[in-house]
Amino acid sequence: MSINDLGNEHSTPKNTSVSAENGAEYYVHNNSIEMTAREFLFDTRRFKPYISCKLPHEEIEKLFLSVKSVYEESLKNKIEEDKLAVKRKKALEAVANTVLEEGITVEALDKYIKTHKSKATGARYPKYEYNVSGVRKTWNGVGRMPSALKTEIDKGKDLEDFLII
Template sequence: MSDFLDILTHGRRFKAAVKELSVDELKELAGKLDKIITDREAKIAAESEALAERNAKIEEIRKQMEAVGLSVDDLGAAALKAAPKKRAPRPAKYKIEVNGETITWTGQGRTPTVFKNELDKGRSMDDFLI
């Protein structure tokens, strides 16, 4: 695509590239380019109008804030939500001692292997309640 742009933007190369075209074809090409230019200008005008409208609204809000006595810093403080506090860890509900090591479990999540092994042997979870 860069070769195309090089030819299109370089006067002599462009002239050499279109020398085989008839006058009618050149006029058609010029019409297409004019349409592209018109569309691009309209798009730029719409974007600048939207930006101007946005800036006008911002200025209007700024004046309203000034009238009330607020600043942008006040908004920042109100917008920031306090970080949620971490909850305390759940207390252990079950306890088992294996090889001198005490293992506790809250009853939440996957059952630890040592508890599962004891359950497979026929014991009940009530046996391990703290």
């Protein structure tokens, strides 16, 4: 049933839930929207009598186990997020200490970051360097090997000879 079906007294049974276009579920009482499903769940004055009167014990137990499972998963995710936040904070402190000890300026750090794109942006750093007719070329090691580099390897050089240090 959709929220658009409200208004017709015969179309909406009493004490049902309907979906709004934004995906929220609303609890309907006497053909009027009372509250969202979230509000209903946290309103023990309405939730408790509904559950205790309309659901058999076995279904209440299934509901409890389901909510417990969601809670445990949420708690596990929160603990992991907290651990990650602590790890990031320690890493940031270590970087900050190194920057201060080495006397690196903000401008130098900014310049370095701008010239060395992060892997998160999808940029791939050149891994190999070779010359074609005196012109320096690079290859990141992904995809087909450039023919000029392949020719040099066929002549007896190792790929490691072209690694950028």
